[in-house]
Amino acid sequence: MTPAPARVLIDGDELRTGVARLGAELSAAYPRGMVLVAVLKGSVCFLADLVRFVTVPCEVDFLAISSYAEGTGRVRIVKDLDTDISDRDVVLVEDIVDTGLTLTYILGELERRGPRSLEVCALLDKTARRIVPTPLRFVGFPIEDEFVLGYGLDYAERYRNLDQVVAGDLAALRAEPDAHVEELFSR
Numbered sequence: 001m002t003p004a005p006a007r008v009l010i011d012g013d014e015l016r017t018g019v020a021r022l023g024a025e026l027s028a029a030y031p032r033g034m035v036l037v038a039v040l041k042g043s044v045c046f047l048a049d050l051v052r053f054v055t056v057p058c059e060v061d062f063l064a065i066s067s068y069a070e071g072t073g074r075v076r077i078v079k080d081l082d083t084d085i086s087d088r089d090v091v092l093v094e095d096i097v098d099t100g101l102t103l104t105y106i107l108g109e110l111e112r113r114g115p116r117s118l119e120v121c122a123l124l125d126k127t128a129r130r131i132v133p134t135p136l137r138f139v140g141f142p143i144e145d146e147f148v149l150g151y152g153l154d155y156a157e158r159y160r161n162l163d164q165v166v167a168g169d170l171a172a173l174r175a176e177p178d179a180h181v182e183e184l185f186s187r
């Protein structure tokens, strides 16, 4: 199966501009600082760039989750926070919000720990696919219903290290996870 060529949706310069804006928005909203909680692994590139645009004190912590079954929204925490977030201003940093199921689960978990405030900062927002209404206070880029790769986002652990966000051919990737490798990495 020949994949449709990957298409650049957001190039490196656009990413930097969007992430800088989010850093400025966070800094303005939390003059006394905040705890950024990033969800592994997809948010790593975003978080690493974002913190360098935050101009107030901020702490960083990580959560890792694993899905029980794709599309069910049932997830469990496989690496928990080291930080006690009770009475703290917390911002959950997500790579992409698609159906909103994962985010809703994580927000519920964090809310039970009694943060002073809890908001979401998402790089990409696929609004058309939302099943659970999810308030996103800080959004980098709204995108169409496309399967995206790069800047932390993967298919079967590939493509995370692209410095741009591309739309991939999901049917071709399902048949062959390396479907876009030659085209995207042999330049």
Ligand code: IMP
Residues within 6 Å of the ligand: 042, 073, 094, 095, 096, 097, 098, 099, 100, 101, 102, 103, 146, 147, 148, 149, 153, 154, 155
């Ligand atoms: P949700 O629970 O449907 O909102 O999706 C949650 C997770 O699915 C995200 O955090 C991503 O890890 C993954 N995901 C959703 N859409 C995409 C995509 O287009 N590319 C890569 N991963 C995605």
